[in-house]
Amino acid sequence: MNKNYCPICGRQHKTKKFTFNSKLKLISSNFKKINNKKNYYVCKNFEFIYAKQTAKRRKIINDIYKDFTFKNNLIKPSREIIIANEIKKKFRKNMSVLEIGPGNGELINCLSKFKNIINIDAYDINKNKFFNLNKVKKFKNLFINLNKIYHKYDLVIMNQVFFHLDKLDKTMNKISELLDDNGHLFLITPNPFKHKVIYYVYDIFSISSKKNIISYLNRYNLNLKNDLSYLLKNQISLIFKKNFSNRVRGEKFISKYKKTQISFASEISKLKHKKITINGMGLKGNFIFNNYKKSVFQIKDEFRKINKVFKKNFKKKSKLFELKTY
Ligand SMILES: [Zn+2]
Structure with missing residues (x-):
């Protein structure tokens, strides 16, 4: 049995992995795709999901915050x-x-x-x-x-x-x-x-x-x-x-969060078949843009002064769909 000190509760308990069941890519602060999955574990005492400090995780952190402003x-x-x-x-x-x-x-x-x-x-x-x-x-x-x-x-x-x-x-x-x-x-x-x-x-x-x-x-x-x-x-x-x-008493979180993640991935995957205008190029806008580039016809952000049209994606027959990410 593999027992470790848990950084959440400080006690020694069994390590259980938590995996995000998704094909979606992580996005770095310079708006590039990161081909890496993060590893998570479960603190069963408080129903927290947590990461371990590993070389792989440090690399992902560096990639995520590469160009953070x-x-x-x-x-x-x-x-x-x-x-x-x-x-x-x-x-x-x-x-x-x-x-x-x-x-x-x-x-x-x-x-x-x-x-x-x-x-x-x-x-x-x-x-x-x-x-x-x-x-x-x-x-x-x-x-x-x-x-x-x-x-x-x-x-x-x-x-x-x-x-x-x-x-x-x-x-x-x-x-x-x-x-x-x-x-x-x-x-x-x-x-x-x-x-x-x-x-x-x-x-x-x-x-x-x-x-x-x-x-x-x-x-x-x-x-x-x-x-x-x-x-x-x-x-x-x-x-x-x-x-x-x-x-206050705690509650079940882990199983409920897994469901949230699965439904989020399926909700996002529906965008693949649309012709999208993304309005709002913050973190969420960039995440969608990078994951579904081929479906994006236009990106715009009034606040950041972005307005770009991708003409080669215009051929699709489907109706233009505006996605607000504010
Ligand atoms: Zn714990």
Whole structure:
């Protein structure tokens, strides 16, 4: 029997593989097809799917983020403005804030304009080139090692990072430690049942359902205070409070997610027989374009100033079909 320490629950249990049953190709940030399948495993204790850190996976990660700029992810109106305004509404007292994985720093920039935000720190695994916060007065420290942080915070923000985090158990333990006794965690992460393309366009370390994430975070003394499902389309948006009493039971996720993936692949495969105009060339638009190039007659994106016609695909008799991917 092959037993391993599970990076989700930190316990030793049997390893079971999870395979995505799909012929669709992964897409890199420079919009090329990646001919590689990611390997996933199952944490049966919390019904999470997770990846192991292997040389193959590292290669896929490098391929996915080859040419990553935050421009590829432009969403209008900015997700970060919506999140910042929600923080303004929900938290009135003076706060010190830590953001995990700040991306291009847009959220920090928005938050620094609020009176009750006293100072903001950030943690990222690398000092990346998109990070330009030196001019933001309230921004103090960029940490590259969580274990080297000795402050406590009133609010920790994890926006689009939870599913990327390696060694989730250890990381969440530390994040809980970094929170003040009555501190809050604001977690925003893609909903795998709604944001179905994530597997093909991002590196995912782990995914599970909203209920399972809530139940999982209970073990780090982080309990659900607000479920802000109205806030952002296709996202799970939750506020947790440390040492607050609100226990939630987990649910079956793995089998349900497998079905979601199969139906997504079959839904997408129907596009093969159509003559498509893709409206919106973000991650999903590029994913469809690269997987079904021969069916695409036109790609357009007002925001990114893209408008291209592929005349050789015009011969098909089928009716022109506009696919909106916003
Ligand atoms: Zn486990």
